[in-house]
Amino acid sequence: MSGLCGIIKFDGSPVDRAEVERMAARAAHRGPHGIHYYYQAGVGLACLSMDPTSDGTGACRPVVAGGERVVFVADARLDNRDECQQWGSQAAVISSGTSQDGALPIDAELMLGALLADGERRPGRLVGDYAYALWDAERLELRLSRDAMGMRSLYYRVELGRVLFATEVKQILAANNAPRRLNEQAVAWHLAGMQTPPGCVFYEGIEEVKPGEEVLINMLGHVRQRTVWHPDPDKRIRYRDxxxxxxxxxxxxxxxxxxxxxxxxxxxxxxxxxxxxxxxxxxxxxxxxxxxxxxxxxxxxxxxxxxxxxxxxxxxxxxxxxxxxxxxxxxxxxxxxxxxxxxxxxxxxxxxxxxxxxxxxxxxxxxxxxxxxxxxxxxxxxxxxxNFLSDIPGMLSAGLISQAYRELLLLSRIHGQSRISSVSRYILRPTIASVVPPRVISKYRRKVLWLRLLAARKDDIHAHQLRAGPGGRVGMHVRNSFLDRAKLPLQDPIYAAAAVWKQAAVRQRYICIxxxxxxxxxxxxxxxxxxxxxxxxxxxxxxxxxxxxxxxxxxxxxxxxxxxxxxxxxxxxxxxxxxxxxxxxTSPSPLYEEALRNQAYAKVMQLITNSCCKERGYIDEVMLQKKFSDFVHGKTPYFDIWSIISLEKWLKKYWCQL
Structure with missing residues (x-):
């Protein structure tokens, strides 16, 4: 993959070239085919090119248009090149200044042509894996965007009078006076099943462009975010066969x-x-x-x-x-x-x-x-x-009665449930969830959990189990005091986004994808x-x-x-x-579990003894060690300790020594 980084100064003053070069150097491995720099008044950009294409169309380099009124950089693989070329033919002539005679236009050139033709709608019609930055010197506006499936990354930081952006967070950290403050809410998300949502960065003051989003930043540093693509919840495909x-x-x-x-x-x-x-x-x-x-x-x-x-x-x-x-x-x-x-x-x-x-x-x-x-x-x-997702109500609606019955019997055997319990789980609940709006069900559940939490306020462990949303997923070894200050929301953003899908099975599929x-x-x-x-x-x-x-x-x-x-x-x-x-x-989990119990046991114990996580008040180390010991000695079949291990290794390397 290629890489990007840049600095935009809204007052037009020169960008420190050494600063841009430091940002590029932090991801120099992304530029085996060259690092291309671009500078003009108030602008400093770097494209680190890694082009795997046979025709050179995947090269990453700055592209300009309108007499350098617009400059564009993209780490991209564009899949609808023909469409973009047609759209861009109606726009201003584009020139990167580096193309060879007879060479095909690179993906970034076609993307910019499409965006100039219709900047409001075209971002949502770009198909492929990409992240881009477009600087409009006339409007004094920076546009950052990322592909719908989140296959490329892009981060930014808004400071007084300037904006920094890059493919990797560490590139922004290489800029002058970039602060290093840990975002504890991101830490809490990580401990809640490593489900850190898009847009949540582990460094305060640095933001992430979300998949399918375009971020617009004006000369005053005001940030506006808009969704440029999301799947249509009303679209249905129905074939006879x-x-x-x-x-x-x-x-x-x-x-x-x-x-x-x-x-x-x-x-x-x-x-x-x-x-x-x-x-x-x-x-x-x-x-x-x-x-x-x-x-x-x-x-x-x-x-x-x-x-x-x-x-x-x-x-x-x-x-x-x-x-x-x-x-x-x-x-x-x-x-x-x-x-x-x-x-x-x-x-x-x-x-x-x-x-x-x-x-x-x-x-x-x-x-x-x-x-x-x-x-x-x-x-x-x-x-x-x-992902084991089943849709028996859909089968019944389609008249597949015998197939639905076989599906229900198999699910009952797999999960060791009675037929009555299986009917409730796989037919009644999904049917109700498809009829009753998700926000109503969610609101009801939150009220019930809140009342139970109030009743259990004196019992710290019981209260821990009754937390709503992502806080309810964390292990008992994570301290309630940390969760209180991290302020995780009552609902995962992915569930809120899925609420627009009417059928329960499609809603579950959206959450999976x-x-x-x-x-x-x-x-x-x-x-x-x-x-x-x-x-x-x-x-x-x-x-x-x-x-x-x-x-x-x-x-x-x-x-x-x-x-x-x-x-x-x-x-x-x-x-x-x-x-x-x-x-x-087939899961390779036996390899992981055997390593925890034997070859890596001493290293795990070293990581969870006098740990950074304990020092920062994230975990109850005694309880964590007890649960790990129970797992090692076969008292519990499975224990999710990887979120703690990965966090501890990261804190030890990048934070504890600071």
């Missing part, structure tokens, strides 16, 4: 892969034996076989030699062998969580880390040695068309890939796919009796039939 949904989905996922295979050289796929990464690998191989792509595909897969129940190589090879895709096996036992400290170093931007970071790093280092230019992951696939934990994971993976000079790509995170899935009847998307139903049917003829039948959801 279920096969048409699968055909439509197949067209979308194939096109999403085409857009992302504009790659120079070889591309990699992090391949398991499941439908998500398997779809990516086989569609890529299918496109090469048809002559639609020349990118050679390589796969990188976990090889479990001790935890055989986690191993998916048999199905991975079914998929890869069909298209002659070589697989590089990465021994899972050599990537145990926390065993190698160097493989689990937090980034300065935030404490979010994957517990399987060692595997990600090992895969990327191997891919970099293989000269891979783009690495494909199926990160959003499970949330797009899986745009879950904050997932969005943070995507940004984490993007940062990791950039460190190795590789572009991160997830075809499942295509807004056209998300929009389609949300408009579909959910019982055609996924069922307990046929997980990822729409994907399995769409891949017929592309993925081998035996691979489709064998694809299943």
């Amino acid at each position: 279920e096969r048409e949904y699968a055909e439509h989905f197949r067209e979308l996922i194939v096109d999403a892969m085409r857009c992302r295979l504009r790659a120079r050289g070889r591309v990699g796929v992090s391949l398991s034996g499941g439908m998500d990464s398997g779809t990516i690998a086989t569609v890529a191989g299918w496109l090469v076989e048809r002559g639609e792509s020349t990118s050679k595909v390589c796969a990188y897969s976990w090889a479990f030699n001790e935890f055989f129940g986690c191993d998916e190589r048999e199905n991975s090879y079914r998929m890869a062998d069909r298209y002659g895709i070589p697989i590089h096996e990465i021994p899972a036992e050599e990537t145990r969580p926390l065993v190698n400290d160097a493989a689990h170093e937090p980034d300065e931007d935030d404490p979010f880390m994957m517990m399987y970071q060692a595997f990600v790093s090992r895969g990327l280092s191997t891919a970099a040695a293989d000269r891979i230019t783009v690495m494909f992951y199926g990160d959003r696939g499970d949330m797009i068309c899986g 745009f879950a904050p934990f997932l969005t943070r994971g995507l940004i984490y993976n993007e940062r990791e890939c950039a460190k190795y000079g590789i572009e991160y790509s997830d075809p499942w995170s295509d807004r056209r796919i998300a929009e389609f899935i949300l408009a579909c009847p959910q019982h055609y998307v996924n069922r307990a009796t046929e997980p990822k139903r729409i994907a399995r049917r769409a891949m017929q003829g592309i993925m081998p039939d035996d691979a489709i039948r064998s694809a299943r959801k």
Whole structure:
């Protein structure tokens, strides 16, 4: 991925070039193909270019228009280039000043042309992964925006008389006199299941542009935010034959892969034996076989030699062998969580880390040695068309009575519930939730919780359990005094955003697709890939796919009796039939849990003894150690300690020594 940074001074005074260069240097790995600077009165910008495209259209460099009245920088992969070129043909002629004769326009040039043609509507019609900054010297206005699915990051800081913006938080921290103040509400969100919502940054005074948002900042430093794209809650797709949904989905996922295979050289796929990464690998191989792509595909897969129940190589090879895709096996036992400290170093931007970071790093280092230019992951696939979401009311409405009955029986067995309880959970509650407005249900629940909280005010532990919203997700080891001062809201923003969807099943799907934990994971993976000079790509995170899935009847998307139903049917003829039948959801969690109990036990105890979290009043360390000990000795089957571990490592490296 490329990178951006810049300083805008509203009084037109010169920008300190050394300051911009320091900001660029903090993410220099994002510029293997050059760092391009641009300066004019009151403006200093840097583009760090990492262009994986075969035709040079993904280059990142400043673009100007209107006699330098407008300057534009973008870290982007634009998927609707033809449309943007048509829109921009009606605008002023654009010149970056660096294009070669006969070269295709870069994505940033086409984006600026579209924005100049219609700045109000066009941002919402840009399709792809991007983050951009547009400075209008005539209006003295800065516009910052980010793609709808949150695949690129963009942060900013408004100061007296100037604005700073950058791809990574650490770049802003490199600016003159940038304060370092910890945002404790972000810490509380992290401890509440690592569900830090978009827009919540771990440094006070630094803001994040949210996915699908444009931020406008004028010469007085006034900030206005507007949503430029969100899925339409009233859109519905109704086909007479279920096969048409699968055909439509197949067209979308194939096109999403085409857009992302504009790659120079070889591309990699992090391949398991499941439908998500398997779809990516086989569609890529299918496109090469048809002559639609020349990118050679390589796969990188976990090889479990001790935890055989986690191993998916048999199905991975079914998929890869069909298209002659070589697989590089990465021994899972050599990537145990926390065993190698160097493989689990937090980034300065935030404490979010994957517990399987060692595997990600090992895969990327191997891919970099293989000269891979783009690495494909199926990160959003499970949330797009899986995640155990069921829609029995929808099946009943469609007249699928016998299928709904089988679905209910299977769900009852999976969750160990009686049939009466299952009817309540999977039929009555979703039906009521589809009829009664979510705000009414939420308001009622908050009132009940508030009354119970008042009744339990003298019992600190009981009160802890009765907290509403994200505060109710934190473990008992998190101190109530910290939660009180962090002031988490009574409802997650994602649930408030989902309230506009009328059907309960679609509402749940929306929450899955745009879950904050997932969005943070995507940004984490993007940062990791950039460190190795590789572009991160997830075809499942295509807004056209998300929009389609949300408009579909959910019982055609996924069922307990046929997980990822729409994907399995769409891949017929592309993925081998035996691979489709064998694809299943397998978790590598035994590797993590075994590491906590054995190889990494001493390191975990070191992290949670006399910790920074305790010193700052975030946790009750005695209770935390007791709960961890219970987990280690098998008294509790599972204990979510990763949020504490990742936070503690981050605090120790970037805060405790300050």
